[in-house]
Amino acid sequence: MAKPRILIVEDEPAIAETIQFALETDNCRTLCVSEGRPVPELVQKEAVDLVILDIGLPDISGIEVCKEIRKRSTVPVIFLTARSGEIDRVVGLEIGGDDYVVKPFSPRELAARVKAVLRRTARPLMEEGGNETFSVDEKRRKIFYFGQFLELSRYEYNMLRVFMNKPGQVFSREQLMDKAWDEPEASMDRTVDAHIKNIRAKLRQVRPDVDPIVTHRGVGYSLKEQ
Ligand code: CA
Secondary structure: OOOOEEEEEOOOHHHHHHHHHHHHHOOOEEEEEOOOOOHHHHHHHOOOOEEEEEOOOOOOOHHHHHHHHHHHEOOOEEEEEOOHHHHHHHHHOOOOOOEEEEOOOOHHHHHHHHHHHHHHOOOOOHHHOEOOOEEEEOOOOEEEEOOEEOOOOHHHHHHHHHHHHOOOOOEEHHHHHHHHOOOOOOOOHHHHHHHHHHHHHHHHHHOOOOOOEEEEOOOEEEEOOO
């Protein structure tokens, strides 16, 4: 398994360094920032696997940061808090945190929590369909790719859902139109190709090194099995 990439958001350098050292010793890669505002964008851009998020940040509360992250990403978040009284808010208000650690804490304990949360969240929303690469929030019609929200048009969403339901199965253009379009029109094969092209471009923005959609010449398309 590749080394998980952990984003540490902590404004106290001594604490940040301690966490960084503990995690790198524990086979993780780390990235540190001391302010909250750039975090949601960083999570998107840097393919972060988990965020350690201090609540008391100089520019914006860690709780607000988490809310922003949750608009676009399912990345696990572990809160750091100086006051145990804050825990109720973090957990009770459904802000979207996955765990919390109260300061002062042992770096080894935090590293163990990181591993536990990564294990627990490795297969998000499996029961709702999808595989390790893709996950879906059916109610909100949102698809996540490597934990990142994909901005999809209606038909792009529908087509990806068709693939996700049957990884490995090859669908002809006609079958895709039939399943993804409300009113399938005749001989619109190239429309399917255009949508596949758009979906691939959006997937590449998240992970340029992966191409999960397979073209079967003269037949159709499928989603790679994991
Ligand atoms: Ca702080």
